[in-house]
Amino acid sequence: MSTIRITKKFHFEAAHALAGYDGPCSNIHGHSYELSVTVLGKPIDQPDSPKHGMVLDFKELKQIVTNHIIDLFDHSLILSRQSSKELIPSRESPFGKMVIVDYQPTSENLLLDFVARLKQLLPPGIKLHNMILKETGTSTAEWHADDNPDQ
Numbered sequence: 001m002s003t004i005r006i007t008k009k010f011h012f013e014a015a016h017a018l019a020g021y022d023g024p025c026s027n028i029h030g031h032s033y034e035l036s037v038t039v040l041g042k043p044i045d046q047p048d049s050p051k052h053g054m055v056l057d058f059k060e061l062k063q064i065v066t067n068h069i070i071d072l073f074d075h076s077l078i079l080s081r082q083s084s085k086e087l088i089p090s091r092e093s094p095f096g097k098m099v100i101v102d103y104q105p106t107s108e109n110l111l112l113d114f115v116a117r118l119k120q121l122l123p124p125g126i127k128l129h130n131m132i133l134k135e136t137g138t139s140t141a142e143w144h145a146d147d148n149p150d151q
Contacts, residue, residue, distance in 0.1 A: 001042045001043060001045055002042070002043075003040055003041065003042055004040065004041070004042070004043055004055050005038050005039070005040045005055075005129055006038065006039060006040075006055050006056060006058070006061070007036055007037065007038040008036075008037050008058055008061045008062055008065065009034060009035070009036050009037075010034070010035045010036075010037070010062075010065055010066070010069075010070055011032065011033065011034055011035075012033050012035070012069075012070050012073055012074035012075075013030060013031070013032055013033070013074060013075050014030065014031060014033060014073050014074065014075065014076050014077070014078055015028055015029060015030040015031075015076070015077045015078070016028070016029070016030075016031075016077070016078040016079065016105040017029070017079060017083065017105075018080075018104055018105070018106065019079070019080050019082050019083040019104065020082075028077065031135050031136060033073075033133060033134065033135060034132075034133075034134040035065070035069070035070075035114065035131065035132070035133050035134075036130075036131065036132040036134075037061065037065055037118065037128075037131050038128075038129040038130045038131070039055065039056060039061065039122060039126050039127060039128055039129055040055070040126070040127050040129045041055040041056060041125050041126045041127065042055065042125070043055050055126065056122075056123065056126050060123075064118065064121050064122070065118065068117050068118070068121060069114050069117060069118070072099060073099060073110075075097060076097040076098060076099045077097065077098045077099070078098075078099045078101060078105040078110070079098065079099075079100055079101070079105065080100075080101060080102070080103060080104050080105060081100050081101065081102055082104075101113065106141075107133050107135045107139065107140070107141040108141045110133060110141075111131055111133040111141045111142075111143050112143065114131060114133070115128065115131055115143050115151075118131070119151075127145065128145060129144070129145050130142065130143060130144040130145065131143045
């Protein structure tokens with residue numbers, strides 16, 4: 001049976017700031033992110049199964065990505081733990097949902113975080129092929145398994 005790739009797209013809103021950056025992105029600002037997740041595998045070859053012919057039920061992929069990425073990051077303020085004390089608002093601030101990460105929250109680093117999360121959650125026989133994180137209509141970061149054979 002042939003190997004097939006399937007892709008599911010997700011959208012989430014988030015704000016971030018780049019600590020120490022030499023431009024306006026050092027200020028808190030937001031984006032409407034689009035995340036595309038492509039996995040590959042062989043379609044299920046079990047005629048009696050309701051999943052017959054599917055690589056992975058889109059509903060299952062949606063649940064994995066939503067539970068482990070979208071629900072955490074959607075409508076949050078994402079800041080590096082290394083951000084200055086002035087940049088990280090207190091818990092009483094209007095930024096109630098904050099995600100503090102151990103990296104600079106660039107699109108590239110967010111994408112690497114998302115890749116690490118998903119790779120360990122996919123069912124057996126399903127491989128993460130690529131992920132694309134679109135920060136704006138003209139700016140994207142991409143990760144491809146073929147470019148990272150050691151991961």
